[in-house]
Amino acid sequence: MCVGISAKVLKVNQGTALVDASGAKREISSLFLEDLEPGDYVMVHAGTAIAKIDGNDIEETDQLMESLR
Amino acid sequence: MKQALEIVQGYQGPTLRIMEVCGTHTHEIFRKGIRKVLPETIELISGPGCPVCVTPVDFIDEAILLATEHGCTICTFGDLVRVPGTRQSLASMRAQGADVRIVYSPMDALAYAKENPEKQVVFLSVGFETTIPACCLTVWQAKQEKVDNYSLLTANKTMPQAYRAMKDACELFLYPGHVHAITGTKICEQMKEEGISGVVAGFTTKELITALAVAVTRFQQGKPFFENCYPRIVKPEGNPAAVHLIHQVMEPCDALWRGIGEMKDSGMRLRSEYAAWDARLKYNLPKVEGKPNPVCRCGQVLQGQCKPTDCPVFGRGCTPEHPIGACMVSDEGACSAFYLYGGAL
Numbered sequence: 001m002c003v004g005i006s007a008k009v010l011k012v013n014q015g016t017a018l019v020d021a022s023g024a025k026r027e028i029s030s031l032f033l034e035d036l037e038p039g040d041y042v043m044v045h046a047g048t049a050i051a052k053i054d055g056n057d058i059e060e061t062d063q064l065m066e067s068l069r
Numbered sequence: 070m071k072q073a074l075e076i077v078q079g080y081q082g083p084t085l086r087i088m089e090v091c092g093t094h095t096h097e098i099f100r101k102g103i104r105k106v107l108p109e110t111i112e113l114i115s116g117p118g119c120p121v122c123v124t125p126v127d128f129i130d131e132a133i134l135l136a137t138e139h140g141c142t143i144c145t146f147g148d149l150v151r152v153p154g155t156r157q158s159l160a161s162m163r164a165q166g167a168d169v170r171i172v173y174s175p176m177d178a179l180a181y182a183k184e185n186p187e188k189q190v191v192f193l194s195v196g197f198e199t200t201i202p203a204c205c206l207t208v209w210q211a212k213q214e215k216v217d218n219y220s221l222l223t224a225n226k227t228m229p230q231a232y233r234a235m236k237d238a239c240e241l242f243l244y245p246g247h248v249h250a251i252t253g254t255k256i257c258e259q260m261k262e263e264g265i266s267g268v269v270a271g272f273t274t275k276e277l278i279t280a281l282a283v284a285v286t287r288f289q290q291g292k293p294f295f296e297n298c299y300p301r302i303v304k305p306e307g308n309p310a311a312v313h314l315i316h317q318v319m320e321p322c323d324a325l326w327r328g329i330g331e332m333k334d335s336g337m338r339l340r341s342e343y344a345a346w347d348a349r350l351k352y353n354l355p356k357v358e359g360k361p362n363p364v365c366r367c368g369q370v371l372q373g374q375c376k377p378t379d380c381p382v383f384g385r386g387c388t389p390e391h392p393i394g395a396c397m398v399s400d401e402g403a404c405s406a407f408y409l410y411g412g413a414l
């Protein structure tokens with residue numbers, strides 16, 4: 001139940017957004033994120049977008065490893 | 070990733086116990102075979118971060134009471150349906166005619182209530198900081214729109230007290246990425262001040278191995294540390310809009326964690342302004358004291374004191390098809406992870 005799903009924003013309405021999560025389209029609540037735009041990626045929990053996703057895991061982990069040097 | 074893996078596999082210090090607090094981490098770590106590549110010097114311990122696992126038996130008994138005595142429609146996440154109550158589970162009550170519906174989100178439960186004004190709909194509000202905002206949102210909307218046939222039965226829990234309660238079971242925490250997407254990382258910094266180390270981690274293989282490499286490296290430097298290894302999602306300030314709504318609708322309360330006991334200020338309940346949407350008050354529920362199955366060792370499993378495989382009924386009396394304890398039910402439970410991916414098969 002507690003699993004987060006990343007999804008791409010297709011359309012933004014008032015307080016809700018249509019997202020594509022690996023091919024499945026769903027209407028979710030976007031009240032907790034301002035300024036969402038089509039094309040953004042979000043993390044969805046229990047039908048609610050909880051965070052915008054900035055960047056990808058590859059770059060992020062590469063930077064972290066760089067910081068260990 | 071090679072470099073990160075080398076750091077992790079090259080660790081040669083005293084046994085390093087790392088608690089992955091989040092149930093999704095537990096499952097992802099198993100699924101991706103990460104345990105198999107760790108050296109013997111690193112021990113991963115599954116923590117209490119599976120919301121279904123820590124929901125007490127009393128809660129299931131209360132939900133059954135609402136369905137049977139008060140004729141309510143129970144809307145819930147799927148996992149909770151098979152969790153045993155004192156005598157029955159919601160699944161067995163449904164087979165006997167109780168109206169129990171599985172929903173994907175609390176919003177679906179509210180929508181169902183609006184579409185069916187003749188029914189009294191109760192959503193089983195369990196979950197940590199990741200799920201609490203969605204639960205609060207439905208009650209806030211129900212109040213705005215004057216929906217009076219919807220309410221919450223709350224057993225929501227929050228992480229900070231659990232971290233403190235579990236701190237002696239491990240040397241450092243793999244903090245749950247999505248909890249901190251909501252709360253931010255201030256609490257992790259505070260923990261560092263209290264001498265408790267940890268890293269916030271994401272969920273892909275690369276993210277998990279990198280977070281472990283960072284943790285191992287910092288640990289060897291000898292000072293308490295905190296590192297956010299998931300900054301593309303987790304911001305220091307978290308999600309202020311979600312936190313604001315949580316505090317508008319709910320307030321902290323003492324909470325009972327299944328198998329662990331009561332922890333001060335580790336739960337959330339509806340504020341008095343939302344009493345009309347609080348199922349316990351609305352239906353004047355009596356105090357219920359549920360009795361878990363005495364053979365179940367979930368409590369020790371959730372505190373990292375024993376492994377699921379140490380439980381005498383693991384894989385024999387207790388399987389995902391016929392769970393005795395909640396840890397075997399949920400997709401995020403440690404017992405189910407050990408059963409599905411561990412040595413039991």
Ligand code: SF4
Pocket residue numbers: 364365366367368370377380381382383384387388392393394395396397398404
């Ligand atoms: S194996 Fe079953 S009975 Fe044993 S601790 Fe896990 S859930 Fe409880």
